[in-house]
Amino acid sequence: MAKVSMLGCGGWGSAVAIMLARAGHDVKLWSFFPEEIEVLKRDREHKKLLPGIVFPENIELTDSLDCLDGCEFLVIAVPSVGMRKVCEKIRGLVGGDTIVVNISKGLEQGTLYRMSEVIKEVLSPKKFAVLCGPSHAEEVARSVPTACVVSSDDIEVAKTVQETFMNPHFRLYTSDDMAGAEYGAALKNVIALCAGICDGMGYGDNTKAALMTRGIAEMARLGVALGAKVETFSGLTGIGDLIVTCTSMHSRNRRAGILIGQGYSAKEAIEKVNMVVEGYTTAKAAYDLGKKADVELPITNAAYNVLYEGADPKVVIDDLMRRPKKHEVEELYLK
Template structure:
């Protein structure tokens, strides 16, 4: 059994702590805000994010990061906007052989860097493992069977995380395609917002299925341009994560999209959801990356216009449906010198 420090008291951090303790690991759960730690300790659960999920008294809760020192594994479980600050703080408690993992999904605003790149800038002497795939915190915490991917440049570190965290309810595959796994996890949130808009507008199953299918095509197009393996996007970190995020009310991205589809402004929808909506943040980064890399991403472009340029949703849908005709086999267009759609 391992000694695990989890940084972040959001739903995923608490879920990982509950699961890891359930299967015999020694767990320290660190949170930045003492009042939140005290509430979880007092109530024995995270009432806002995981009501009804018991946080066992054997899980050490603390807002003093020094108490997380000496861990075999440190897991960063914070939103994308907090990943640099958290990685910088984590540096001070890492031992020589500590393996660093991250469950954050997104891109750094402004720089458009993948989160592993951000972490590596702050923790340069440890290999980083990215955990991604279809994995709602609500289900992990309750022991629902879940399968994810551990991606790293270092095979030994990825396999260590696989061996350490795998259990009767969590199956982990390993991958060396860090770029693909990270981009799949970050960009599917954009498509999930769009899927929610479809549901909010009551567009039906056909439109949503088309959106998801063409959405993964856009994600793969940008990903392979950036060096990812195309096969990754047909796996757990690609289509797997896309399906679960586009179809579940556990997804705050999906819920935000529903509210926008029902007539709320993006700001009103985000406020109603009340938590970080990674898909809205990632839309701006993906839009800028696509322009920089000269990659066609029409769904991303239309959502960007809706979120940041006040474009009417129905006009955005009309513009998507009215785009020039294309062949679905994108290689034909690539060979012909035209951009795929």
């Protein structure tokens, strides 16, 4: 059984820790915030995000970075906004043989980096992989059958993570397209916010199906322009993650969108959700990336206008419907 240390004990970090501990691994769970660890130590449960699910005994909760000593896998589960800060805190402490696995999603503001690019810039890990796909923390923590993808530039590293982390409740596929997996994982949160807005406005299934389908085309167009493989967007980290995020009440991005569709401002909606809403910051980063890469992103730009410019969602959707006539698949041939 493996020694796994995890940074970030929010909903996702805790759920993955529970899943790995149930499979028999020795897990150490660390937080940037000692007070967060104190509460979890006291309760042996994440009462706010995963109520009723007890942490197995083989999860050690710690606020000491000694947990990095001798760990075989270092799993990072902090929101994109805290990623650089957390990586800087552990710079020089990660052993050369440790496999670093990022399970966070999002793009860094300003640099527009994927999380792997932030981690590589600060930590330069020798062995690195990204694990993502359609996976709500609430379901993984209940051992609901789930399938994800582990991607790495080094396929042997991806296979090692697959071999160690996969269990009868958690199926893992390997991939060598880290950029595709990360752009899919990050950009779908923007589309999920939009799906929530449509739900909040009382639009129906037709609208959501159109949004999701045109959304994945847009995600692929941007991803391919930035070096990803188009086929990755048809997989678990693309369409799979988009489906789960756009259709579920577990999605904070969709919940924030619903509130905006009901008339709340973006700021009010995020305050009400009271958790990290990655789609909000990713919308700005994706908007900037589209401009930088000169890629047409009508849905992302519409989301940006609603979230950051205070545009009326109804007007924005009307504008999307009135765009110039197009052939459905033309952009798939853009490289």
